[in-house]
Amino acid sequence: MTATARTFIDIHVLQTVPPSCINRDDTGSPKTATFGGVTRARVSSQAWKKATRDEFKRHLDDSEIGERTVRVVERIAQQIRALDESIDEAQATETATEVLKATGINVKIEKKKATEGQEASETRHTGYLIFLSRAQINSLAELGLGAIQGEKINKAEAKRAFNDSNSIAVALFGRMIADAPDLNVDASCQVSHAISVHAAASEFDYFTAVDDNAPEDIAGAGMIGTVEFVSSTLYRYATIDAERLVENLGSKEAAIRAVEAFVRGFLVSMPTGKQNTFANRTRPGVVLVEVREDQPVNLAAAFENPVRADGGALPLAAGRLVNHALHEDREFDTAPVRSAILVADPAAKEQVTPILERAQESTLNELVSMTAETLRERLKGE
Template structure:
C-alpha cells in the first residue's frame, strides 16, 4: 500500500531558526578533561556548546512538558533513549503476572537478542544493550504484550535458544580454559549475546563463531519478530520523527532520518574562561571552632573542608537550527501514524520544537550557575525552500572595546544579514523576530523606523512561525511502493 501524507508547500518546506543569547558564568558542556569546549573560527578561539547537548536539552524539555500534560504534544507519545529495554520489558512482564523475575528477564533478553540486539560483556552491563536504543517510551510494555500473548510458544523457543547458545559456547570456553561459574558463565571478553548475534556460528578454535554457524541458533518466530519490531517502530513518538534514529544492529529496523538540523552554538567574540577557585566549609569543624575554649583548639579546627577550581565561561552565542517540514510529515506517516492525524501532529510538533529551541538550556551545573533561567536576546524565524545558516556573518569576531556590547552588535549583524539575503533571493521569507531584552527591543524599534528591519516583531513564541494554516497544502504521494507500517505485521518487517 502506498503511504500518503500532507505535503508542506515548497516555499515553506524549511523553517530556519536563529538565536542570539548571552550566558554569564556558566559551564553548559565540558570536554573529557572537564574544560569548556571551544572551536577556532575567524582567527580566534570561540566557546562552543555542541549540537548534541542542545538537541538533548530540547528533546528532554519537550518530553517533560508532554509528560506533565503541558504544550501541544501533551496528547502524543514521546521517545526514550536507553540501554535498559530488557529490564523495562521484564518489569512489564511482571505486571502481566510473570511471578519469576529471572524467567521474565531471561525471556526479554532472548527475544531482543532474537531481533539482533547485543548485550554487554561485563556483570554490570549484561542486562543492558550495547547501544542506546531510541524507541517509544511504551515499547517495553508493547514487547511484553507480544511475549505474554504467545507465552507457551515463546518459552519453548527460549529454552531451545538458550540450549543452543550453551552448546555453541561450550567448545570455545573449554578450549580457552575459561573458568565458568553460575554468576559469570561467559568469558570476560564476550558474552552470550555477542555469540547469538554474531554473523557466524561457533566452532572449535575460533575466536568468533565460524561462517554459517548462526543458523544453528533457532530463529525467533516470524510473528513474534514482527511484533517486537512494530513495538520498536517510531509509531507516534513525535521526538523520534523530529530528531531521527539510526539502529545498525537490526538490519530491517525502521530507521528514521531526522527532520531537525542543529548547529553548534558559538560565541560571536573571542573566548575567555575563568578558573573559579572555590572552598567548601566543614560544618562540624566550624561548630567546634565557634565553641572552642582556647586559642589552640580554635586553630586545630581552622581551614576549609575542601578547595578546588572549576572552569566558567561567559559570552554571547549564536545558534541555529532548521526544521524540514516535509521530512517531518514523511517520518510520521512512515512511522505508522494514521494518515488523517499526520497533519495535526506535524503542526503540534513544529510548535513544540520552536518552543523548546527558544526555552531549553543544557542543564549542566544548573544549580550552581542558574543557567536554565536564561532567555534569548533575540530569536529570528523564517521559512524558505532551503535552510539558511547565518553563522558566517560572525566570522569577524565582535570587538566590544571598539564596537560596543556583543549582544547588540550581534543582533544588528544578524538582522542586516537577513535583510541582505531576503533582498537577493526569492526562496526566503521575511519571517518574525522575538526579543526578551529591553536594549534589543529599543534596537528593533530604531531599525524598523530606519527601514532596516524586514522581519516582523512578535511578542509570543507561538507567533514565530506565522499562521500555520498557510504552511501546508493538500495531499500528495510521498513514496512509491512503500508499504504502510500500520498494516499487516508481515509487511512491517518484510518477513
C-alpha cells in the same frame, strides 16, 4: 503548494549567558571552537537537544515522549509485567531479550559473581543507546506477552512494533541502529553547535570551603579547588524539515504539535551543567524564526568576523544577524515564506528594524502560533 515544494523551519537565537560551564569537555573545561580565527565558547548540539527533550515533558503527553537508553530489555520486561503481574521478573527478562533479538538487535549479557555481602547479578543491555517511544516499548511488550502465552515471536511483527508509532523525539532527532539499519529513522531536525558571537576566553574561580565543625584552633579551609567558566553571547540555530517530520510521525497534526513543542522547548531550555554553581539560566535576547521553501540557512557566517563591543555584544550581534539574513536572500534571489522575530533585549530593538519589513514582531506564544499556522496551511496543500 506544489508537489516539489519543501517546508523548512529555521530558528535563530541570540542568547547571553553569564559566567557558566553548561557544557564541558573531558578535562572539565567549557567546550570551545575556533571560528573566524579566534577561540569561541561552544555548547554542543547534543547538550541542547537533551535539554530540549527534557523540556518536552512540560508540553507533551507521556505517550509522545521517547526514551534513549541501553536498558531496552529491562524496559520491555517491566512493561510485560505491567501487562500481567503474574509473570516473574526472570521470565519477563528472558522473553524481552528474545523479542529484542527478533528485531535484529544484539543484546549483551554481563554477569557478576557473588562477593562477600553482595549477591551474584546479571545485566542485559544493548551495545549503544537506542531511541524508543513508550508506545513502541508497549508494542514490543505485547509481543512478549503473546510469546509467554504460547505464540511464536514473528520477526516481521517485531520490526513493525519497533518502527511504528515513533515518539516526537525520535521523529525529530532520528535513530541509528548499527545492528539493524532497517530500523533507522532519518532525523527531521538538525541542531548546530552554539558558538559565541565574539572571542571568548575561559577564566578560573579559585574557591575555598569552611568546615563548620573544624576545631577553633584550625584556621585553614576544609577544601580548596578551582572551577573553569566562561561568559558569552551565543548564536544558536536549529532547522526542521516539515515533510520528513510528517513522514516520521505518520500524521500532519502530530507534526504540527511536534513543531510547537520543539520551538518552545528549544527556546526556553538550557543544558544543566554546573547550574547549581553558577545559577546561569537565562532566556534568549533575540529570536528569529523563518519558514522557508528553498533550503535551511544557517546564519553563523554573520559572526565569522567576531563581534567586538565595549558594552553589550547582543545588540551588535542582532544587527549583524538581520542584515546578514537580508543580504543573503537579496543576493540569492530567495525569501522566506513567513518570518517572525522576538526581541526581549530592549537594546536590540533599533538594531533589528531592517528586518521588520518582512518579520512580524512577536511574543513567544505568537511566534509559536505563527509557525504552527504557517505549517498547517502549507501541509494542507500537499
